[in-house]
Amino acid sequence: MRVATGFPLLFLLVGGLLGPARAHGSDLVATPLTGCDCARFAAELAEARAAYASRQQGVEMPLTPVMHLRYRARVDETYARATCLAGCASVPELDRNRARVLLAESGFKDASLGAGEWRHRLAAIVPVTERCLEVDPTDTSCMLWHAAARGVLARGSWNPLNLRLPAQLLDELHRARGGRPPGLDPDGGATRAEAAMLLKAPRYGGGDPRAGRMIIEEASQAPGFGCRLSNRLVVAEALGRTGDLPAAHRELRAMVDGGLPACGAERYENALSLEEAARCLARLDVAPTADPGWDDDCRREIRQ
Numbered sequence: 244m245r246v247a248t249g250f251p252l253l254f255l256l257v258g259g260l261l262g263p264a265r266a267h268g269s270d271l272v273a274t275p276l277t278g279c280d281c282a283r284f285a286a287e288l289a290e291a292r293a294a295y296a297s298r299q300q301g302v303e304m305p306l307t308p309v310m311h312l313r314y315r316a317r318v319d320e321t322y323a324r325a326t327c328l329a330g331c332a333s334v335p336e337l338d339r340n341r342a343r344v345l346l347a348e349s350g351f352k353d354a355s356l357g358a359g360e361w362r363h364r365l366a367a368i369v370p371v372t373e374r375c376l377e378v379d380p381t382d383t384s385c386m387l388w389h390a391a392a393r394g395v396l397a398r399g400s401w402n403p404l405n406l407r408l409p410a411q412l413l414d415e416l417h418r419a420r421g422g423r424p425p426g427l428d429p430d431g432g433a434t435r436a437e438a439a440m441l442l443k444a445p446r447y448g449g450g451d452p453r454a455g456r457m458i459i460e461e462a463s464q465a466p467g468f469g470c471r472l473s474n475r476l477v478v479a480e481a482l483g484r485t486g487d488l489p490a491a492h493r494e495l496r497a498m499v500d501g502g503l504p505a506c507g508a509e510r511y512e513n514a515l516s517l518e519e520a521a522r523c524l525a526r527l528d529v530a531p532t533a534d535p536g537w538d539d540d541c542r543r544e545i546r547q
Contacts, residue, residue, distance in 0.1 A: 281328070284334045288341060288342055291320075294324065295318070299508065299510045302511045304502060304517060325342050347368045347385070348384075348388065351364070351368065354512075366392075372392070383418070387416065387419040387433050393412060409440070413441065413444070416437040416440060419437075424461070424465075426465030426468050430509075434458060435459070440455075441455030442455040442477070459474070459478050472516035472520070478494055479498075483535070492524065495520045499520050502517070523541045
């Protein structure tokens with residue numbers, strides 16, 4: 244059975260959550276229409292994963308427009324394939340969870356993607372990962388992406404009337420570690436997200452910068468922690484948010500001077516983290532005692 248999917252399906256998935264899609268200049272970038280053969284589910288999922296892995300090919304510093312375009316094309320291809328495979332009604336639900344995880348991970352990749360389209364993808368991730376957790380409540384990957392998508396969608400609009408949301412997200416991110424100590428979960432992703440949430444969430448909703456710092460500093464002792472530079476960015480942010488800007492400056496300087504690590508599979512993402520580190524470092528060089536912009540465009544480009 245061949246299923247066709249792409250942006251029309253994505254629009255239907257998110258319409259009920261965000262309302263009608265609105266194009267803002269080039270923000271709305273449609274995923275190319277594609278299809279999949281559900282009878283070849285395992286083979287097509289392997290091909291989608293291979294396309295996703297290929298996004299890292301030829302990545303060096305500094306990043307070039309060609310590298311950005313190649314990365315975006317491979318990620319978009321993966322997202323479209325995974326969206327189609329997740330919709331294969333003839334495939335057992337547990338198997339479809341593997342496609343749902345790939346959909347969520349690729350959909351979360353926002354580099355070179357318009358802000359409007361990224362929010363549409365985040366909104367699509369929420370019900371997809373909810374279904375994943377209905378099928379398997381212990382799936383830690385779906386816990387991570389479910390909480391992460393909800394957190395980003397709520398960012399900048401924490402509502403005192405919804406005091407439970409930050410605590411719910413923190414709980415889900417903590418459970419996404421699967422009982423592992425900080426940093427020993429896959430790629431340190433759940434640890435990193437939990438620490439970042441503690442750093443950024445309002446105190447009335449469970450935010451606690453010192454607790455976030457403790458978690459990420461403990462995680463920094465885990466093998467392979469430095470292979471993902473976004474982990475070290477959270478260390479720098481935690482130091483800065485708890486009053487130790489000189490230590491944050493040293494961490495950022497060490498990152499920039501060290502360049503791309505030889506280890507780790509996320510080479511393009513590490514290159515983006517290096518650009519963020521350089522931006523934060525430059526601001527601290529100019530104003531050593533000022534917030535370099537952890538909450539806006541120091542860590543990431545501003546997305547509304």
